[in-house]
Amino acid sequence: MLARFLIIVGLFSGLACAPAGTGGKRGLRVLFVGNSLTYQNDLPRVIAALAKSRSRDMQYEVYAPGGYRLSQHASDPKLLEKIDRGSWDVVVLQEQSQMPAVPRNRLEREVYPFARRLSQRIRAASPGAKIAFYQTMAKRNGDAQFFPDIPEMKTYEGMQKRINAAYAEMAKDNRGLLVPVGLVWQEARSKRSGLGLYADDTHPSLVGTYLAACVFYAVLFESSPVGAAHPPSVEDATATFLQTITSATLSK
Numbered sequence: 001m002l003a004r005f006l007i008i009v010g011l012f013s014g015l016a017c018a019p020a021g022t023g024g025k026r027g028l029r030v031l032f033v034g035n036s037l038t039y040q041n042d043l044p045r046v047i048a049a050l051a052k053s054r055s056r057d058m059q060y061e062v063y064a065p066g067g068y069r070l071s072q073h074a075s076d077p078k079l080l081e082k083i084d085r086g087s088w089d090v091v092v093l094q095e096q097s098q099m100p101a102v103p104r105n106r107l108e109r110e111v112y113p114f115a116r117r118l119s120q121r122i123r124a125a126s127p128g129a130k131i132a133f134y135q136t137m138a139k140r141n142g143d144a145q146f147f148p149d150i151p152e153m154k155t156y157e158g159m160q161k162r163i164n165a166a167y168a169e170m171a172k173d174n175r176g177l178l179v180p181v182g183l184v185w186q187e188a189r190s191k192r193s194g195l196g197l198y199a200d201d202t203h204p205s206l207v208g209t210y211l212a213a214c215v216f217y218a219v220l221f222e223s224s225p226v227g228a229a230h231p232p233s234v235e236d237a238t239a240t241f242l243q244t245i246t247s248a249t250l251s252k
Contacts, residue, residue, distance in 0.1 A: 112173065
């Protein structure tokens with residue numbers, strides 16, 4: 001097993017994925033729309049490399065200005081041009097980290113309408129596209145400072161519960177795929193608290209990004225990530241745990 005992992009790791013470290021439209025064999029064409037939770041550690045590239053190790057091809061583009069909300073994306077001409085170009089197989093939508101946890105009245109004003117608007121625009125340009133909602137991880141210790149009137153926000157678990165519910169609703173309402181990174185993240189934290197999933201209170205470390213990549217791979221390619229490649233800086237045992245917890249959680 002160790003020898004096999006070393007071979008895979010060597011392959012992973014040299015992989016690069018060209019953006020969609022650069023020629024070569026056509027793979028799954030994915031547009032990632034988000035912010036720093038998408039571009040941290042170049043999540044799309046990690047997903048593409050993981051897929052490549054399983055003989056799957058993912059071509060991608062990314063539009064992820066720091067701190068962007070879906071409401072900003074919905075009126076951004078640069079993003080709309082990418083969407084209107086069409087021929088996407090999947091478009092991933094990711095909301096700003098705190099917005100899915102806001103009270104219901106704010107969700108209905110500031111989040112859900114823009115998820116619908118973007119979904120409609122995507123389907124108009126790419127009728128066969130799947131819309132995938134990237135359910136993100138909550139802050140390491142919740143966010144009571146930003147939401148002092150919401151008791152759940154005093155803990156990671158409470159904030160994650162709110163985020164998970166909002167993304168699940170967006171996916172259902174827009175006939176989309178749910179990429180439940182937040183749910184698997186919660187499972188991983190509960191099983192191994194010392195994993196080091198965070199780089200700071202909000203953003204994932206490379207270990208956390210690899211966990212997200214495992215979830216994306218499982219959803220987009222409908223296949224288990226167990227045995228796939230991982231970055232050299234993620235230990236073999238850690239990568240195996242992340243792959244296994246992803247597969248186990250999604251099969252429940």
